[in-house]
Amino acid sequence: MDDDDMLRVAWNDFERLNKVGKPFLFSLLTIGTHTPSGFIPRSCEGLxxxxxxxxxxxxxxxxxxxxxxxxxxxxxxxxAANTIIVLQNDHPLFYKNAIDGGFGDGLKDERDLFVILDDDLDGEFEIKKRGTSFDTFTTVLGYLGILDEMNFGRNLLSRESLPFDADDEFFVNASRILPKLSYDEAVRAQQESNK
Structure with missing residues (x-):
């Protein structure tokens, strides 16, 4: 489903869940910026x-x-008054390399996006602790006062999660596994497994 269609459906679900009157978590995943070339829905064709x-x-x-x-x-x-919005990416994408089609380089310059939009926040602040996308939901739960640690995540408002630096050999090698896989390779592998 293209992002524009998904967001239309999401708005209807968001309204319906609000009318129930109970707290809820509503999570959305967009696909528009996924490699190798992204997906541009019809509503953006003339943009x-x-x-x-x-x-x-x-x-x-x-x-x-x-x-x-x-x-x-x-x-x-x-x-709006009862809604906290969290924006995050599921992994870094090396946008500066998207221009020439290369992915996987420039790792030290990239960071995960993680933003909390809440009317109760006074101003803005930046968290400079090291973490991964595994930590974002735990950080949101920590922000809400629910918990500070889960099996795969830590509350980055209270402590760092990663025991190594971004230029650590393990981190660099682990982070480069995904960019080396291509969609065509995945399709071929799936077709082979279905035989």
Missing amino acids: EYNENAVPMLRAVHCSDLLVSKFIEQIRSSSY
Whole structure:
């Protein structure tokens, strides 16, 4: 499902869950910026952007627009006061290398995105503790005062999670496994396993 369609369905579900009147967690995953070239839904086909931009950068521009509109829809609704919005990526994507099609380099310059939007926050602050996307849900639960540690995650508001630096050999090698896999390879492997 393209991101624009998914966000339309998500808004209806968000409204329905709010009307029930009980606390809930609502998690969405967009696909627009997934490699190798991103996915541009029909609603963004006419979106003006740098005509020389590679498809991935066009997809990033589209996703940024769609997600920001969805967030504004929530924040301008009657549900805004009781809603905390968390934005995160599921893994770093080396956007500076998306321009020339290379992925996997520039690891030391990339960070996970993790943002909490809450009207109760006074100003903004940056967490500079080391962690992974495994830590984000635990950090949200810690922010809500529920728990600070799970099997796969730590609350980054209270402590670091990773016992090694970003340039540690183990971290570098583990982080480069995914970029070396291609969609075509995955499809071929799936077809072979179905035989």
